[in-house]
Amino acid sequence: MNEEEVVKTKAGQVRPAFVYILECVDGSLYTGWTWDVTARLKSHNAGKGAKYTRARLPVSLVYTEQLPDEHTARQREYAIKQLTRAAKLQLIKFTT
Secondary structure, rough: OOHHOOOOOOOEEEEEEEEEEEEEEOOEEEEEEEEEHHHHHHHHHHOOOOOOHOOOOOOEOOOOOOOOOOOHHHHHHHHHOOOOHHHHHHOOOOHO
8 A cells, every 4th residue: 555545634543435335216336435425425416426327316325335544445346346236236235
């Protein structure tokens, strides 16, 4: 992990990051990562999120996972994106 990947709070602690899955109005799933899930969800629903979700509004949050830092969150996002739709639905089901 390099220095740019570690974001610290004013208190000097590493800032946690989050991986999330959204369900789009057409039933498709979108996976991403963020520092602030609430703000990111608002951004997606305002049409300012990913290009994929802009055409599939509104979206709803169906899964979140807190991770210790950006690097780990990006790795987890990639791993989730490699899953099949069925596996993603199982992940969502078993964590809600």
